[in-house]
Amino acid sequence: MEKVVFCGASSIYGIDNFGDQLLRDLYMSWVKEVCPKAEMEFLMHKGLYSRKGDWVKSISSADLLVFNGGGYFGEKPFLNDGWIKKIIKKMAWGLRNDDVYGSAFRIAEAQSVPVVISGVEVGPISNPIFRRVVARAINYSSYCCVRNGESHSNAISMAIKGKKVNLAVDSAMSIDRDRINDLYPESLPSRVDRADRFFMLGLHVHELTDCADVNYFKGLVSKVRDEIPNGYELKIVVIHDQKKAGQHPARSADAERLLVNAIDIDHVLSYQEPGQLLKEVSELDLVITTKLHLGIVARSLSVPVISCPSHVIKTKRFYDYIEELDFCDYNKEGFKDGLPEKLMMYLRSGQYDGMCVKEAVKKSAKTSELNFKDAVSSLLADGRP
Template sequence: MMKKIILHGATNCGSSNFGDFLYGVAVYNYIKENYKDIEVGFYNPSEYFIKYIGDCKISLSKSDMLIYIPGGYFGQSHKSRFIDNAIQFVRFMPVGIKAIFKSIKIGVIGIGAGPIISPFLKYPIKMIGNKAEMISTRDNESYNALKSLGLDNILELSDLILALNIHNLSDTTDQVVDICKKCEGRKLLFVHYNHSLLARDIFARQLDTFVEENPEYQLVVGSDCLLSYDDEYYIEFSKRVKKNCIQFNYDSPFELIALLERVDAVLTCKLHVGVVATMLNKPVVCFAEHPEKTKRYYRQINQPDRCVSLYDTSEEEMLSILKDKIFEKSFVPDEEIDKAKRNFDVLNELINKK
């Protein structure tokens, strides 16, 4: 039986991202709760992870297995540049390469992959994948991207977050209660442009029209990670939308879940705010900043019309989608939830493999 397992994903380099935290805490807690004799931790976790999980850093050299946890980092971002791919390599690949040279076992669960064109990513992903004892992916496109590199021992599953009891992670804070009070009975529309200036400005134009026609909606604006310029973006958004807005100041991922439980609809440009909102059966519209990976999810849950590219869609079409889908509840098929849960079967098999 293994004694130490080290986890790695989008958990380093100052990460405070909502979705990446949920991935990390899900795998970490599962191992802690089900394997009492195994020490588990992260490779260079951010201060944010340490704040909400505790002292969770362990050494690679003293570990028996490296597990790459879910995330979309086995691939390139939208129209990635040379520098983007180089940063992606530095952040995710060296720990796997070190594990290979130290003869440390490797497993990969719930990974998002592709496109994989840059040599900075193609060759190390293939190298790590060839040494991995098992790999599970979160969608068909990721499965095909890894198969195209000649990798075997891959299971096509679903997004691990779908396997969570999301209500058990909710934390209703004073901020959430105050926001609900300020809404004064109006419907709450959560607006999530995050760090994207393009999304902020497009959302402002869309919502200025939408709220004029639907005054029963109150706009609540928030991020899903810590941003130094969050207040600045919010002030400019409020000016452009010309409507009374309420700001949600992101800090705790558990608090954001509590807010999403209470909203009536969500407009986002990112993946995992939308994923959690669909788990809660909220109406969701996504104008995707990372369309390659985000559109996959909505196809997977049989609701592709909820998500279009932020870059290749006219604002007229966006407004039409917003008006059509923001009143219609979303859902996640049971089949996808069952596939998501099988990621934990893969994790168990990796841990118990001799």
């Protein structure tokens, strides 16, 4: 029986985060389609510099190691920190990445286990140790595909001459309504209560730091309300995307409390599991989000998105790649010159049947899926060297 081992963001954060769990489930479903009997395992990180004996055992016995979407071969910009703190944080980020992705790669390389890289982000990488590891992984891999133009340029700069590095949109863009049911056939029903003459706005804010942030989102909601035709009532739903204990859900809860006190919220949806959240997002007319993957699946489901990114680099790259950078307020200016023209036309229309991404984007997602399946099928058929 073939064995495939995965290493992605879920290896660090677990699967109680919507985006990480969705990508894990998506990639595992793709492997299952081409090799139904394959044994699949996801590496789990147990802390910085923890012993990797179980990883050695898992990877050594595998026929393939997959670095899947959600993996981030790079670092945050830490824009709000002073230069000394920024250097320290970037070093820590690089060490953590090396301890996860670097450790997994070194074991695979030592044991001659084939590697597939699919849907990852690459760069910037200031840590020279981790940069060398990423370069080696790219060049060692049997198949490599990154998820946006800047990642592609960074990967190419580290690749040896003649090494093919593929480029495709984030794998989560392959999600549609049919795939929701395929991935999560037993998912919970949606809690979004749709009705005629309602405009359903999903507000997904995972962190607020001060009243200025509250006023920022209050201002965005006001801009949306001003464009909706008379006769429509704005309904606002607060969305969560994490359920585990820890600092991220705590910050989300704090954000919820501040928003509820400042904005007329109709309903708060706690996060239960990905299938339910996907159904709920599909029934919204607009999403305002600070995070990447909730925005990605909303666009994949033809729901327009206003992005207010907390992680600027990777989020800005995504919206630039799908040619919707004007929907991404990466400078947190609150669209002072007005909402994007395409969005205003949609809001004013009174016809809220979705806003599709360009056909080339969906085609890119499908091509990425097919290429990944072909690579996995071929490598598993060939067996280990």
